[in-house]
Amino acid sequence: MVKTLALTGSEASAEAWRQINPDVAPVYPITPTTEIISKFSQYHADGKVDTEMMLVECEHSAMSAAVGAAASSARTVTATDSQGLAYMWEVIPIASGLRLPIVMQIANRALSSPGNIHCDHGDSMACRDTSWIQIFSETAQEVYEHTLLATKLAEHKDVQLPAMVMQDGFITSGNLEKVKVYNDTDVRQFIGSYNPTYSMLDLQKPHSFGALNLHDSYFESKRQQEEAMRNAKKLYLQIGKDLSKITGNKYDYFEKYRLDDAQYVIICLNATGGTTKEVIDRLRAKKKKVGLLRIKLFRPFPYDEIANALKKARAIAVLDRSESYGAYPPVFGEINNALNLLKKKPKVQSYIFGIGGRYIFEKDIENVYSELMRNKFRKEPQYIGVR
């Protein structure tokens, strides 16, 4: 039985957790992700899950406890953002290095300083090279479904890597949306049980986790991680197909909106996709060939597929909600690399917008399209909405 509920992005995350019913949830509050934790705590208090909540004293301990629990064959989830993610950072690569499929919810928020609680993607972009699977989501519905997908993908024995599911802080995490929640039994059947190859609790075959690997062996273990990432890319589609049997939705690496015949394309992440789609519909009515490519799977990054999708484009604008100071912003860098695979490379312009939650309006996006159409390209990234 499919239920349609009015849920915020945070509640959709918590709903996914409720269905997954993880073994251990070490959590620490932080705005705006704290909503996920509060909602899940209510499920815990009402006995709807038999998860062991670990209400730890900091994010660093939250991720450390997650590492300990996941190594002991417990299905583990956690959630954080911004400063919390930054505080966790030491343990982030340890989780992936130990190949522990922890699934983390992130409601993206700007990093200090100056202090800010609103959305930008600086926090998760800082983790893009830590061997975590990163999935970005536009709507609460996507957050919910991506959490299920990420859990299954992370735990696959050819992957065994942790995953982050991103949503825009407040924009998605705080807004009520219509969310289809699927049948508990169907979802649980899809998720299955977690039986890792190696466990701390296996006394018969004791293993040492987190050994010292020096120059003679460290490189090889890291190379294996890369192999797991490549597997994750393939399995993302396969597991997505399994999930679509329940949901009926498609799980591609990216969403293509009126892209097939589009000449002017915007590329972005998360909730900005929704605003862009509105603009596209309006411009399409005026016979303007505009389209959108919204990336969902950011790590592993689907270079070939994106290059293929952008083959026919004349001009592309990449909208980044984060900065890479002194360099081109993260998404632009990746798109540029992907476009280099094409024989005839379309023109591409980098834009930076919405840092620290600065609003982006439809007129801003319209303006981007008009700049593309007017063939206005500059070497430096352009800023939208900065005063």
Place this chain on the structure above:
Amino acid sequence: MDFKDYARQPQKLASGQKSCSGCGFPIIIRMAMSAIDRPFVVCQGTGCVSVTTTTWPFTSWKMPTIHSAFPNLASTAAGVETAVRVMKKKGKLKKDIKVVAFGGDGGTYDIGIQALSGAIERRHNILYICYDNQAYMNTGGQRSSATPYGAATATTPHGTLHHGKELFRKDLTYIVAAHDVAYVAQASIFDFADLTRKVKRAMEVDGFAFINILSPCVLFWKIPTSDAYKISELAVKTCFWPLYEVDHGKWILNFKPEHKMQIEAFLKPQGRFKQLLELRNRHIVDGLQQRVDRKWKELLFMCEKTKEKPEKKEVKKVKKKKIVKKPVKKGVKRKPEPKIKTSKTRSKFAKLKDKLKRKRR
């Protein structure tokens, strides 16, 4: 268990680990693990232990073990312990597995104290053993908050202006005890029976247990490889490292030296205190002595304060024969009971006799 029985046990930490010869921590770990007679897993903090015992592809641990990072030993162990609890609850785990954590002073006193404090507050069922070698030995002997006053380290060297660390060490055992923890103890390899008994007790209690053990470092304490035991003994006998335990809030002193030695006895054999033996640095030694004396006094006070005072001699309740009171007729006086001879009434001669008896004893 007999002393020999411990020695006959199969080794739980395989030989061949790469610690320096004469190092304190393998002794501590072996002694501690020999006292554990139930299934357990080990968590290690970053430090000499993790580096020397699990150099890939070798491992010295015969049970599952995990090493995550420097500041998070307690929280990693807490994660493992929670998983044990969940798996048992869900019926996926049959055995009752105990989680034992080994961390150095850097990872326990300094960078890991927050995680430790949090784990204690959450009452995880963990035995946390801190092997305190009083500095960051794995990185080359830099000072930590466990380094004693006056010790020369890589970051507080002996120079013309400064003479070693100029701050007193943190008393972590006290800090842990202040958490109202189930069991906390301070032990030393000097007293094997005491150490193993403490580990046994710590495994028994339900909740967080913490044992702080002094771990001599041959390299940076600058002592001969044969002297780990001797130095540990001096640390105990000078009351620099008193042996005590706090069992559910009750402070118990485990070893009271007959003659409390002066702190110099502990300082002299160690190269790290060499500069303190110069006459001009006498005030540093005095400062250290004062500190040790004060802490010792405090400890005695705590032990006395929480001592279960023997309740007034319990008089064995003898079941009195039920006396059926005869209804007393009004107006009729009861007969007064006959007087029994008390000591007051005894003769002077009898008293003298008693005195003599006592003297003879």
